Amino acid sequence: MRVFVNFALLTLMMVNLIKVSFIFLTKREFKNDLWASLGFKDPKIPPRKQGKIRIWIHAVSLGETKAIEPFAQMVKNELPDVEIIKSSITATGHEESLKRKDVFDHSFYLPIDFSWRARKLAKKIDPDLFILVENDYWPNLLTQLKAHGTKIALINGRISERSYRRYQLWPRYAKSLFNKFDILCLQSEEYKERFENLGVSPERVRVTGNIKFDATNPKKPRLDLCFPQGKRIVTVASTHEGEEEMILEALQTMNHSVCLFIAPRHPERFEKVAQLLQSKGVSYRKINEPGKGDERVVLVDMMGVLDECFKVSNAAIVGGSFVKHVGGHNIFEPARHGVPVVYGPYMFNQEPLVDVFKKHNVGKQVELGQLKETLEKYLTQASPEEGIEPLIREVAGATERSWEIIKKL
Numbered sequence: 171m172r173v174f175v176n177f178a179l180l181t182l183m184m185v186n187l188i189k190v191s192f193i194f195l196t197k198r199e200f201k202n203d204l205w206a207s208l209g210f211k212d213p214k215i216p217p218r219k220q221g222k223i224r225i226w227i228h229a230v231s232l233g234e235t236k237a238i239e240p241f242a243q244m245v246k247n248e249l250p251d252v253e254i255i256k257s258s259i260t261a262t263g264h265e266e267s268l269k270r271k272d273v274f275d276h277s278f279y280l281p282i283d284f285s286w287r288a289r290k291l292a293k294k295i296d297p298d299l300f301i302l303v304e305n306d307y308w309p310n311l312l313t314q315l316k317a318h319g320t321k322i323a324l325i326n327g328r329i330s331e332r333s334y335r336r337y338q339l340w341p342r343y344a345k346s347l348f349n350k351f352d353i354l355c356l357q358s359e360e361y362k363e364r365f366e367n368l369g370v371s372p373e374r375v376r377v378t379g380n381i382k383f384d385a386t387n388p389k390k391p392r393l394d395l396c397f398p399q400g401k402r403i404v405t406v407a408s409t410h411e412g413e414e415e416m417i418l419e420a421l422q423t424m425n426h427s428v429c430l431f432i433a434p435r436h437p438e439r440f441e442k443v444a445q446l447l448q449s450k451g452v453s454y455r456k457i458n459e460p461g462k463g464d465e466r467v468v469l470v471d472m473m474g475v476l477d478e479c480f481k482v483s484n485a486a487i488v489g490g491s492f493v494k495h496v497g498g499h500n501i502f503e504p505a506r507h508g509v510p511v512v513y514g515p516y517m518f519n520q521e522p523l524v525d526v527f528k529k530h531n532v533g534k535q536v537e538l539g540q541l542k543e544t545l546e547k548y549l550t551q552a553s554p555e556e557g558i559e560p561l562i563r564e565v566a567g568a569t570e571r572s573w574e575i576i577k578k579l
Contacts, residue, residue: 345369379568
């Protein structure tokens with residue numbers, strides 16, 4: 171497997187040399203620390219201290235990092251001698267880790283998964299326990315950690331229908347990969363069935379729920395988010411390339427008393443979305459600029475303020491769900507504030523979320539052509555959806571359930 175993965179990575183990099191070079195030179199998450207991302211610079215992780223328990227947590231980006239913070243805090247509270255090392259791939263995930271030095275003792279960018287880099291990292295970090303958040307499966311890293319004697323756990327685990335079908339084409343590889351985990355804490359029974367069908371031993375698999383339901387946001391300074399009196403606010407969150415234009419066109423005939431917060435998923439797209447608004451003649455301001463009184467859009471060009479936007483919103487649209495390749499984002503974030511949420515047809519990475527929302531009749535999954543009509547209904551209703559509180563009661567506690575299982579390792 172090691173030879174196969176190394177060969178595949180090298181081949182992909184050579185075949186896509188121009189594209190890969192462009193990504194590393196322009197994408198914010200790589201540009202900030204190019205050599206670390208490529209694996210030519212070692213992370214500044216000190217040797218472990220005698221008597222310390224060392225846990226390494228890997229969470230790809232901002233969403234997974236914020237979701238794992240309550241878990242990390244729970245670990246810190248229970249194990250005073252623990253040291254938590256945190257790795258990410260994206261700039262936003264890494265920056266969030268640096269902000270939370272109260273729970274993450276050290277943070278670094280995880281480099282490309284070549285076996286020689288993974289072997290060196292396993293030896294340097296020397297963790298007692300490695301915890302992978304959600305679904306970023308690194309075969310060489312898992313192999314080297316297992317060889318090093320590290321216990322390995324998956325938390326908030328999932329495997330989409332698309333990935334499941336691909337792994338079924340390589341059953342021996344899938345079985346070898348996933349049985350490297352000592353325990354897999356999964357979001358749903360459906361994911362449990364998929365992992366077991368791929369050859370994972372049933373005694374390794376537990377359904378604990380989605381830890382993103384337990385995530386909390388630390389209080390931040392209040393921003394100037396207010397529109398003129400009488401405006402109805404819709405937050406359009408976590409949008410990807412093409413979605414802003416699609417949503418603006420779908421809502422262009424809505425009443426002018428409706429105003430939008432538009433929050434692109436990736437910071438490197440802030441300026442591009444600003445240019446789109448200008449080209450369409452949409453009156454807008456950036457979130458840290460004073461209000462003019464006539465703007466129809468506030469461009470959320472800051473990270474970590476979505477909760478503030480949701481708190482003043484009458485409805486929300488969650489992006490990544492109107493384009494085919496993303497698979498949707500966390501629809502629970504607005505719902506936990508009592509905000510009705512609308513999302514698109516492409517939610518294959520959020521299947522358990524969609525199932526529980528539909529069970530409690532919370533939110534609405536729509537095609538783009540239904541977006542305006544659905545939003546108008548939500549904006550005219552007098553009270554929040556009745557199913558939100560039962561939904562919250564049902565799904566809470568995944569973080570504690572996961573820790574009770576993982577700490578036995």
